[in-house]
Amino acid sequence: MDGEANGMTISLAFDWVLGVVLVATAAGALFSKTLFRGVVLFVVFGLLMALAWVRLQAPxxxxxxxxxxxGLTGALLLDAIGHLKSRSVTPSHNDDDAVKGST
Amino acid sequence: MRRRVARHAVAGVASVAVGIALWQAIGVRSIPTVSLPALVREAMPASGVSHDITAVLLNFRSYDTLLEIAVLLAAAVVALALRDTPRERMPASQPYLILDTFVWRITPLLVLVAAYLLWAGSTRPGGAFQAGSVLAGAAVLLRLSGLAVLSVDDRLASRVVVVFGLSVFLLVAAGTLLAGQPLLAYPPAWAGALILMIEAALTLSIAVVLFSLFDNAPQSRPAAAPAQRGEA
Amino acid sequence: MNADRLYAYVGVVLFAMAMYAFLTHTHLLRRLLAFNVMGGGTFLILVGLAQDGRGPDPVPQALVLTGIVVAVSATALAIILLRRWFALSRSTALPEDQS
Structure with missing residues (x-):
């Protein structure tokens, strides 16, 4: 009985840590200086959400x-910033090369 | 500048208010009188599968899933309408030994994982959504590494695959109506087979739709380029 | 406090924080990120609050599974629209947000 209560406390402690890290990662994704960093943190946020679903017994x-x-959202977002970024820095014609180089 | 400050102030007040309201609402929420898990458990024997989430998704609330695949189809149609025409083929990239070997080794494995997830869905966690997104991920990996993947365009074959899941689902729905049952109420004896069939069709369509949403993203040609053809 | 309720509260914090980001950012891709985090918070509230220490509940879980797939397709569609908009206007913000 005591061991079970201990296990409960430990898993609840894990839930607290995961909850705090979830919020911190989301804050990083939302308010980071560079967009690239935000997207990477958003992917990390997605992985942590997967952990949260495990803890909510939702495999x-x-x-x-x-x-x-x-996986997919990360690829989509990174592909998108690849295009947006190479363009908004130098909005001229020579950025065609940047696209070809990135694909 | 003043507009910016005002925007931040309004946004701050609004989001803090919403946050506090939600926080309080969770605290005062009343206990539900109906237990949904118990209802699901009661109906499980007639569902045709032994995994409760698959039963909810494809039997008890299958119209949600029907509408979902319709939403995916709508997204795919918009993507096809907005894609660059004509598409130039991706230039063949020079071979990267490690990347190519890795991708060729891992792609069959991902297809196998997707097939397993689809098959596992009726008895344990897994199903069409997971299988479809793994397949789509595999296709995106192939595309990003420069290896040839069929692109989703307006050829008949790709149109058929995109609408395949919805069509199978609608046919089954029409069949249940014609058999005198309520919409999408499968006869228990057939439920398992019907669900697996729908899920297989859904997997294919979800994978192709998600991949096409990735693949058909506009390439941001300069505004003056002849890629404008489809305009006006 | 049980784990389910804890995650519901985490969802509330995520939602409010992402709502602030959604309202203040002008870069459309950042708004899209914020919108996705709002969605994640909503999903956590839905599942956490429905379960609330009473064990797994397949009904909200199935709803959220549908929600996740619709969310990713909406995100992908938004990215396509954004890239189209960028190709036409060379801007990553809406006209009314450009000051």
Missing amino acids: DLALAEAAIGA
């Missing part, structure tokens, strides 16, 4: 979040 959601939140 289906954890699987989906890991595949979608971390």
